[in-house]
Amino acid sequence: MGFTEEELQQLQMENLQIDKAFVVPLEHRPKQQQQPPADDIPIIDLAPIARNDAIGLAKVVDEMGRAAEQWGFFQIVNHGVPLSLLDELETVATKFFHLPVHEKRRMQRSLQNPLGYYDGELTQNVRDWKEVFDFASGGKLELPAYSEPDRDEVDIYENKWPANPPEFRTVCEKWGAAVNLLAHQLLELLSQSLGLPADCLTTHFQNHMSFMRLNYYPKCPNPDLVLGVSRHKDVGALTVLVQDDVGGLEVRRKDGEWIRVTPHRDAFVINVGDLFQVWSNDKYHSVEHRVVVNAQKDRLSFPLFFNPYHNTNIAPMPELIDGQHPPKYRSFNYGKYFKKKGDGNYKDIGKDLQISDYAIEY
Ligand SMILES: O=C(O)CCC(=O)C(=O)O
Numbered sequence: 001m002g003f004t005e006e007e008l009q010q011l012q013m014e015n016l017q018i019d020k021a022f023v024v025p026l027e028h029r030p031k032q033q034q035q036p037p038a039d040d041i042p043i044i045d046l047a048p049i050a051r052n053d054a055i056g057l058a059k060v061v062d063e064m065g066r067a068a069e070q071w072g073f074f075q076i077v078n079h080g081v082p083l084s085l086l087d088e089l090e091t092v093a094t095k096f097f098h099l100p101v102h103e104k105r106r107m108q109r110s111l112q113n114p115l116g117y118y119d120g121e122l123t124q125n126v127r128d129w130k131e132v133f134d135f136a137s138g139g140k141l142e143l144p145a146y147s148e149p150d151r152d153e154v155d156i157y158e159n160k161w162p163a164n165p166p167e168f169r170t171v172c173e174k175w176g177a178a179v180n181l182l183a184h185q186l187l188e189l190l191s192q193s194l195g196l197p198a199d200c201l202t203t204h205f206q207n208h209m210s211f212m213r214l215n216y217y218p219k220c221p222n223p224d225l226v227l228g229v230s231r232h233k234d235v236g237a238l239t240v241l242v243q244d245d246v247g248g249l250e251v252r253r254k255d256g257e258w259i260r261v262t263p264h265r266d267a268f269v270i271n272v273g274d275l276f277q278v279w280s281n282d283k284y285h286s287v288e289h290r291v292v293v294n295a296q297k298d299r300l301s302f303p304l305f306f307n308p309y310h311n312t313n314i315a316p317m318p319e320l321i322d323g324q325h326p327p328k329y330r331s332f333n334y335g336k337y338f339k340k341k342g343d344g345n346y347k348d349i350g351k352d353l354q355i356s357d358y359a360i361e362y
């Protein structure tokens with residue numbers, strides 16, 4: 001990321017206490033003032049599901065469809081994942097991220113294995129102010145070795161687990177299993193919200209390549225110059241995330257305004273990723289979001305990126321296509337898309353691949 005002479009001088013004047021690699025371009029820096037409240041991001045109560053209440057369920061499906069269409073984001077409560085599990089996960093994550101750097105780096109991710117710990121991710125080619133631990137919620141990850149369409153080789157990555165804290169692996173696996181179940185349920189509800197059978201997408205997820213991420217955003221001496229995660233869209237089917245009470249996740253509303261997602265301890269934040277945008281033939285949108293950090297408090301968040309099997313062909317659902325609604329995307333291989341996007345996290349490969357690169361122009 002290059003800076004103009006003028007920008008460099010400005011940075012020096014701003015009493016920069018951090019590495020320049022973290023500094024985001026001027027037009028993308030977070031706003032200083034308080035964001036407007038995010039009450040507009042709908043909160044959906046899943047209680048009717050456990051009660052087997054058919055009318056309540058239809059309302060949930062309807063609310064979800066509207067939220068996915070208007071926001072691409074919603075929060076859910078009464079989701080069935082015990083809060084005690086979240087307490088346990090927060091405890092082990094805090095212990096892990098407070099280990100000495102050399103110990104964490106023993107779990108360092110690499111080009112050979114993208115799972116584990118890292119602190120240097122690039123989003124939009126700027127370094128994120130965060131540390132991360134990734135593990136496959138299904139035990140291992142199978143990915144194409146190359147993004148080129150004519151290469152068939154796959155790589156299989158095993159989870160890497162730290163020796164400390166000793167209960168880290170068990171707690172992460174329990175959490176991963178519980179959130180996976182929830183993600184399967186959301187996949188069915190979102191399918192229904194498109195007027196499709198609940199199980200129309202489930203075969204792609206029998207052997208899925210979902211992964212969990214533990215995000216740690218340390219407090220930052222220059223919070224207005226950096227982002228925990230720069231603006232981006234999630235590439236998979238959907239993301240199922242809990243955040244602690246610090247807050248910092250911001251969602252781009254249709255009018256371009258960045259809206260802060262209010263933290264609720266008992267809620268998951270859900271967003272539809274690029275794949276739902278394609279399956280729904282643009283009814284739902286994978287919406288840009290980013291993470292703002294602060295000078296006072298460290299923050300934790302735990303997303304599950306719910307992704308289908310890599311060798312899945314992605315295209316608008318045929319039931320949603322007719323003379324009036326031609327397909328807006330050509331089909332593509334999910335694993336190759338994921339691989340190509342991921343390559344940009346390791347090095348500056350110029351313009352980031354976007355789902356719009358697969359759009360059909362009429
Ligand atoms: O930390 C958060 O709230 C969001 C993180 C995020 O968007 C991501 O990891 O893709």
Ligand SMILES: [Fe+2]
Pocket residue numbers: 232233234239289
């Ligand atoms: Fe994200």
